[in-house]
Amino acid sequence: MNIFVSNLGYSFTTEDLTDLFSTYGAVDSARVITDKFTKQSRGFGFVEMSDDAAMKAIKDLNGSMQDGRSIKVMEARPKEEKPSYSNRW
Template sequence: MNIFVSNLGYSFSTEDLTELFAAYGSVDSARVITDKFTKQSRGFGFVEMPDEAAAIKAIKDLNGTMQEGRPIKVMEARPKEEKSSYSSRW
């Protein structure tokens, strides 16, 4: 299951994200999204967990918890919506 995590502190690392979710089960991947120019965290990330039951428990338990002084938001990731091109609007 793919999980979206937001409101992360800017010093929160991919390793921190992996460690946070590893307490609930196996983590296939975790990534804090960074700005491509400054390399600073953009305050959100994604976690992929193979066990759906463990992922649901992690979402339920971690949503709203304080991490680095901020209440994080944890939810199942939704597929990115396609952006319409300029030409398709006319």
């Protein structure tokens, strides 16, 4: 299951995210999203892990305090397709 984590502190790293979720089970992948120019965290990330472990992690971590902030943890939704503007004319 793919998990969306938001309201992360800007000093939160991918390693921190992996450590946080690894207490619930094996983490397949974790990534804090960064600005492509400044390389600074954008305050959110994604974690992939098994469904059972993910559901427990979402339940336990949503609203928890991490790095002085109350994080939001939920199942990630698929990225929506942006409308194509090539057919406008």
